[in-house]
Structure formats: structure tokens, C-alpha cells
Amino acid sequence: METITLTIDNKKVEVPRGTTINKAAKQLGIDIPVLCYMELKDLCIENKPAGCRICVVEVEGRRNLAPSCATNCEEGMVVRTHTTRVLNARRTVMEFILSDHPKDCLICPKSGNCELQTMAHRLGIREIPGQEIAAMSTYKKDTSPSIIRDQDKCIMCRRCEMMCNEVQTVGALSAVNRGFMATVAPAFEQNLEHSTCTYCGQCVAVCPTGALTEVDHTPEVLRALADPTKTVIVQTAPAVRAALGEMFGMEPGTLVTGKMVTALRTLGFDYVFDTDFAADLTIMEEGTELLDRLTRHLNGDKSARLPILTSCCPGWVNFFEEYFPDLKDVPSSAKSPQQMFGAIAKSYFAEKINVDRKDLVVISIMPCLAKKYECQRDEFSVDGNPDVDFSISTRELGAFIKQANLDFNNLEDSDFDAPLGESTGAGVIFGTTGGVIEAAVRTAYEVHTGKKLARLDFEELRGLEGVRSATIDFDGLPINIGIAHGLGNARKLLDDVRSGKSKFHAIEVMACPGGCIGGGGQPLHHGNSEIIKARAAAIYREDSRKPLRKSHENPFIIKLYEEFLGKPNSEKAHHLLHTHYFDKKKKIVVKQ
């Protein structure tokens, strides 16, 4: 590889050609501040609009200052990162940004976790010259079922636009207008609810300020907990336990399953259950559907469409309803684990404890913002009573625990309640890309072949590459599996399905890069993909520690089928655990 040598702050450094000044400086331990720039290295995601100009440096022989995030190193370059000129420019840029930014940090949902606030502090900004005469651009606040847009706080870093368009290919958000009124918005500045938004929440996950945040449902949860007539049960998604600790200063990748259960019990939930249980149930239903379609397909039944696509991810469901409605009979009809849990809790479990479903409140803790929308979908309620009442994110739970004065780091571990808290390792790995299909393979293989699997770790299905494929030998029958995370990657596989080129029997899709561990409701990664990797490792660690690691071996799943559901894909299972999809593509009205 061709390398070049340059000098930064009087230190020599050798870097490969094509390296930016900012990255070269990092090698020397020089941390040039960046604001609009963001990189998730392991996920191959980069936002580099060179728009904010916070990262400018002085390059000898160059007339103007250079944005270090977007300027490549050249042989013999002499760079200075903290001259008076640079520091003054950096300060002025920041003052300009702040002059058009609300000063309500005290009550901003991002306070303490805001990159703009951190930067203002780092640059030592103590006053904003001219702010008494400066106008502020204002926009109407937009609240959707999942996401709040408060564009007054937008600094035009355009990270959300990059995520929405380049990574997710959803195209709901774009930079609009110019000059002072420039902002990022859906088409015609309509509300997000009327756009193509899938509520994946990746815009929220990367927003450096309080412009994009989640709808906070903790007040509703508090109200339910305070109501003596209600029995309140909670389910926790697999990815939450691998990230919640970060809210309390723990190392990324710390598993806090036991502490989380104790915290939830202390908060007053009557039953602390696990979405992992419902993930095991999903495998029973989805796996059976896969084997049924596969068998029919192999027997020449043309109505059995392959590949089967997983349907656990609500952002993904919203995506194909919007962009691939013609393929809506291809995904599995199995509900997501969140909704399966709600359906079982408000039927089987409500009966067991003799509580009317109207007096039973089901709360879910999710790494996801699309789940907030999903639980509000009409088809997931009975006579207006939703199967899952409210969904709160990992971040909201963390804040809730702090408000309840719990010393989280020193809580004792405790176990989930029975029976909806029992799960296997297969349920745990639902939280990361490749996990759902690995769990499905573990069960489908044994059910199909009648043989025990020799190994349970399918390394070939793991990793962070955007699109992956593997062929698993089902005792002589090769099963082709595709995996995509990030909706742009899913689109590639879907285009092949549409054109009939797809060779896969089954495809797993998760809307968020990394899967649920990188969800829009997780503690903010601030552009550090090591955090996502550490969470994935934690998920696989939890799986490997479980005594049972195959969904069909979960004793309570077996009991639930014996006592209540009959067998997988039975009529009752279909009624409670399966759903159907809608064509949500916008239609052009033609005047007659």
C-alpha cells in the first residue's frame, strides 16, 4: 500500500494514501473535534458532509482552513490543529450554530447526552455574541407514534438524512429549503406519520442533538403501576440486557439480566417476564411454517412461495408494506415476539391468574422505537384493548430506574418469573443480526431430520457484514440462508426475490444495522461501533451459558402447546400468533 508522510502539530506520521487528516491525527493521539462527521466503522457507515466546519485545521500553504474530516493527507503536508486562527474559527463556527439553537438545555430530553452540548463545553463557549438580536428559525413540532421531531434543535449535520436514505433507503427525510429555513424534513414538510417512515429509529440513534427523540411512554407506565385495579406485567427484549448497563456507566457488553429483573420488580411490576420466551414461541411457529412451505415446495406445490422471510422486526414489516406490497405473502405470517407475548399474556396467562384482559396491562421494554408503533396497530388489539399496552425503550427504562432512586450497579441478581419468563439460548440471540435464523435452524433441523444437532454454534450465520449467506446441510438437503441487516441491505435481497433470482430458502431481515442491539431505542453509541460489537458478543455469551439452547426444548413452550395451543400452526395458534400485512404504498389519485 502506498503511504505518505506528513507532519501534524510538529509530529511526523505515516499513513496510507486516502487517509483523512482527522484519522491521521488520531494515530498521533490528537483528537480533532468533529460534530457533523460520524463513522460506524464495523458497519461501513460514514457521514461526511463536511458541513459544520468544527473540525477545521490549518494546512501550510493553503489559503483557507481545511475540514480535517474530509481532507485527505498529502505527502509532506504540514498541519496545525490548534493555532489561534484555528481556535478562533472553531469558536466562531460554534457560536453561529448556537445562535440559532434553543437554549433550553435544562429541560431538553438530550441534556447530558447531547453532542452539541458536549462540544460547546469542550470549546469553552461562555457567551453567544449577538444572540439578543439574532433571529431563530422555528418549525412546528412533529409527534408520530414513535418519534418526535423538534427541528428547532436541528444543526443540519445531516446524519439522519444519510441513515434514512443511504443506509435504510427509506427516503422519508431530506434536506429541504435553503439558507436560514433549511432543515431536514419529510416531503412537503408533512408529519412523519404521513411519510414513508418505517419508525426504525436510526435517525434518532445518530442525531447529535435533541432534534430527533423517542416518544416517552414512561408516564403511562407509571400511571398503570400506580393503579391498584391493574395487574401490570413486563416483558424485556433480548437486546436490552446487553445494553442497559451502559446507562449506568458499565462497560459496553456487560450483561445485566439479573439486575434488570430486580430493578423491574422493585419498580412495582407484578410479573417480570421475558420476550425471549415469546422468541422461542416465534421459532416454533415460524420454523414450522418454513418447514411446511419447504416441504410443499419440494413436492412441487407452486403455491408454496420461497424464500420465507422473517417477520419479527416491525421496522422491516413497515418497510415491505411500503416498498414491496406485491410481496406481502412472502414473509412469515408469524407475529413478532413482542406481539406473541402480548397475545399469550392476555389470553392464556390472564385466564390462569383469573384477571380480565382489560385489567391486565402489558408493558414491553424494547431496544426499538418501531415497537411503539407496532403495539398500536389495530390488528393487535381485541375490542380496542391492545395486546401490548405500551412499549418503552432501553433508554426510557434507564431513565425510569434513575428516577426511582435505584442503585442499579449494586442490585442483586434475580430470575424472571414463571411461566412466561422461561427461555432458551435461541430466544436470546434474537437480539442480534443472524440470531433469528440461527435459532430457527437449530429447531428446524432437529424437527425436519429427527436427529440431534452435533453443534449449536453456527458461526457462518454470525458477524456484521451487511448481507451474508450460508448453506446449512439438513441431512442431505442443502438449505440456503440469506441474512440482511439495515433496510438498504434488505432491499437488495428483496429486489432479487421480486425478480425471481433469489436462491434462498429463508431470509432473515432486521431493520437496524447490527440487529436489535443497534436499535433506535438503545443507549446512544455516538458513532462508536465497538459498542455494537460488544453487545453482540454479550448476546452470544448469554446464549452459550444457557442450559437449554433450542426453542423446542423450552419446557414451558412444550407445556403451552399441550395445555393451550395444540400444535404449532394449529387453528388456535394461527388466531393468536399470526397476522397479515397491508399494502401501504401511496396511490396517485387519477381524476376521472
Place this chain on the structure above:
Amino acid sequence: MSSIKIELRQEDVNKIKEICSSFNNDPQELINVLHKCQEHFGYLPAEVQEVISDELTVPVAKIYGVVTFYSFFTMTPRGKHPISICMGTACYVRGAEKVLDEFKKELGLQVGQTTPDGKFSLSSLRCVGACGLAPVVMIGDKTYGRVAPDDVRNIIKEYDS
């Protein structure tokens, strides 16, 4: 900001499709497609942008971004007599702003708006290349030079019939 709601007729949809296909439905040709569509419809209402979005497979939010970025594109239908006041340097220093203010007052319009009867619309532009005549006003294809605020009422009267 919102657009005037219209439903498209089938022939309008066909026209947009024809324009898009004349550029091979290439997303890179978005600006050219928008030019042609505005030439045909006089403006670019939301529905037209929706059809273009479908044809070029460009998200409609992106198209709206382009339409709101370039001042040439408009989402409001232009009046029968579009009035443009040159705000280029020469016109500006010779009092174009006062002329513009007078048009605003006389017609009760802001820049970018159209009178409710659809007769006049008001816009400003940058330099029509007639700096010797500054300040310059154009109404449709007709050019008025050395316009003073006092002339405005009479100019509008010309279009009264």
C-alpha cells in the same frame, strides 16, 4: 408550507411519464425532468412530484428538497401575468426594493404568491441582463425599464381589462 391540492387527470400522469421516459427515467436527470414538468404545468404541485418520484425511483422527500432549494422551481401556480422584479445589483442600488414593496402593497402579495383570481403572481429574480434600464420589471415577456414606485399602479392598470 403546503401545496394546493389537486388531483391529476390521466393525461397529466401520462405527460409526466412521457417526460420522465424521454430522460430514460434516469434519477440523475431529476432537475431536467423538473424543468420540463414546470414548463408544462407552470408549477410543480405535490402530486406531480409524487408521480416523478415513482417514475425515477427518487424519494419524494428528495424531490421536494430539490424543488425548495432552487428558487426557479415553484409549487404555487403562477398568475396569468407573472410579475418579476429584478433584484440584481444594478437594479437593487437603483431602488428595486422600493418598486417591489409597491407591487406587494398594490397587489397584497408576498414574493412567491399569486392573487386569488389567478391574475398576477409576484417573484423576484437576479439580473435579466438589462442593467442599463435598472430598475427592471418583467411582466410575462414584456420588459419595463427605469421603473419608479409611482409607476407601479399604472403598470398594473395596463392588465386590468
